Structure formats: structure tokens, C-alpha cells
Amino acid sequence: MLIFSTGLFFGFIILIISADRFVTGTAAIARNFGISPLIIGLTIVGFGTSAPEILVAGFASWEGNPGLAIGNAIGSNIANIGLVLACTALVGSISVHSKLLSRELPIFAFISIACFWAALDGNLERVDGVLMLMGLVLFLAWLVRSARESHNGDPLPQEIESEIPNKLPTSTAIMWFIVGLAGLLISSRLLVWAAVNIAQAFGVSDIVIGLTIVALGTSLPELAASITSILKNEDDLAVGNIVGSNIYNLLAVYSIPALVAPGPLDPTVISRDFPWMLGFTIALFIFAYSRNGNGIISRWKGGILLLCYFGYMAILYRHSVLT
Numbered sequence: 001m002l003i004f005s006t007g008l009f010f011g012f013i014i015l016i017i018s019a020d021r022f023v024t025g026t027a028a029i030a031r032n033f034g035i036s037p038l039i040i041g042l043t044i045v046g047f048g049t050s051a052p053e054i055l056v057a058g059f060a061s062w063e064g065n066p067g068l069a070i071g072n073a074i075g076s077n078i079a080n081i082g083l084v085l086a087c088t089a090l091v092g093s094i095s096v097h098s099k100l101l102s103r104e105l106p107i108f109a110f111i112s113i114a115c116f117w118a119a120l121d122g123n124l125e126r127v128d129g130v131l132m133l134m135g136l137v138l139f140l141a142w143l144v145r146s147a148r149e150s151h152n153g154d155p156l157p158q159e160i161e162s163e164i165p166n167k168l169p170t171s172t173a174i175m176w177f178i179v180g181l182a183g184l185l186i187s188s189r190l191l192v193w194a195a196v197n198i199a200q201a202f203g204v205s206d207i208v209i210g211l212t213i214v215a216l217g218t219s220l221p222e223l224a225a226s227i228t229s230i231l232k233n234e235d236d237l238a239v240g241n242i243v244g245s246n247i248y249n250l251l252a253v254y255s256i257p258a259l260v261a262p263g264p265l266d267p268t269v270i271s272r273d274f275p276w277m278l279g280f281t282i283a284l285f286i287f288a289y290s291r292n293g294n295g296i297i298s299r300w301k302g303g304i305l306l307l308c309y310f311g312y313m314a315i316l317y318r319h320s321v322l323t
Contacts, residue, residue: 025291056068104143155234226242
């Protein structure tokens, strides 16, 4: 058991460092080749920050543990709102000013509901995965077009551009890209191995491990990015990181087990986990969305989200112990 726990710990450490280096290297390469910083921030960086979840889901599905991948996708969305956003709001109240983000929130809610609706038949099929990937392409196209139209005066694109490295030589950027990618591959494989063995040792399902330990670990980069953004007074970027990551989790990560290892869904995913994810999504929409003014996620709202997250963890623990 000690060796699996050690593997999990070092897997998370390597994953966090590798994800940061991978994003830095990829973004710098793109910028040095003349790609718009706005497009880099909205697409390349978005994929980079979701790379841990994507690779973990890929390895888990390929090795016959799709439950771990499904749990990671849904659990990461829950953790991003109930833990990451909540802790960020506790550091300082978050004001949402971006019109682009206000238009993105309803789309995020729609995608969440659509994925839940697709799961109601009890199966995760390849056609579902294909539709999710098509949705991802459409979303990225809409995002880039909308960002260009609302670039002037909208704080979110400006905050995104300020985070893109602009003085990193191409040779150094390529080195960080290779090092980051190698680290992500190694750490993702290590995490899947450790998580599956821990699940077997405790007699719990892969889904529960994916919803808890793995989801928490792969959400740590978002936690660091969001807290850093709020300390820099980049409130819209803090929320944008969460919304963007959750959309990628549904359309890119959740689609992987559908494409690689399609099959029946665990009934608890439909009756327990998806409703909780939708509840957190709706709470974020209510707290952050505003058509005419600024949405504010205050400290007390962050406290409510965090209490709900702990409540969800308690339900998972109780369910795992009783079964």
C-alpha cells in the first residue's frame, strides 16, 4: 500500500510541474511563430491546462478502467467549482466584468445538461464521444470569434494576453514543451497505476477514486492558477480558467472513455454524481452571471460552495463504506 501511495504522491508532483512547463513551452512556441496571444490563451493554453485530465483519462480507458476516466472528468468539474473556485473566493471576492464570460456561462450550463441528458440511457457510446468532440470544435470556433469581436474593452482577453510568455526563446520553449509532455505522460501513467491499485486495496470502485483523489490532484493546477489570478486582480481570468477547464473536461476528457472504451455507465454516476455536478454548475451560473451588471462571487458564496463540496465528499465516503 505504501508503494502505491508514494506513487500517487510523486505522480501528482510531477504532473503539476509538467503541466506548467508544457503550457509555458507550447504557448511560447505558438507566440514565437506569430499566432495571436488571444488565440493561444483561449485554445492552446486551455488544452494545456486540461492535459492532465486528458492523459489520465486516455491511459485509464486504454487499460480497461473507464470508470476512473469518467470519475476524473465529473469529479474535476465538481472540484473546480466546489473547491478551487470556493477557495479562490475565500481569498478575495471575485467580480465578473467580462461580457465574453457572461456569454460563455450559459453555454457551459447547456453543455453540462446535454452531457447529463446523453447519459440518461445508461450507456456511454462512441456516437456520444463523436458528438462531444464536434461540440468542442464548435465551441472553440465560437470562442475565438466572440473574443475577437469583444476584444476592445473586455477585461478577459486582456488578462489572458498578459499571461502569455513573450520573451522565451524558441529553443527554450521547445525544451520545456518536450520536458513537460514527457513528464505528463510519465505522471499520468503513474497516477493511473497507483489509483487503480489503491481502489483495489480499499475495495472501492475506480469511479470513486476518480471522483476524489484523482480529480483533486488533477485540479491542483487550476487552484494555483485561479488564486494567482485573484491576487493579481484578474478576477475574470480566475473564473474563466474554471469555466474553460470544465468545458474541456466534458467535451474532451469525458469523450475519451466513450471513444476508447464505450459501455454501460455505473448507475450511481447518473443518480448521484451528475446531479451534484449540475448543482455546482447552476450555482456558479447564478453567482457569476449578470446581463447588465457585475456578477460577484463573495466570500460567503465561496463558503457555501466549499461546504457543499465537503457534503458531497461525505456522501461519497458513506456510500463507499456501506457498499
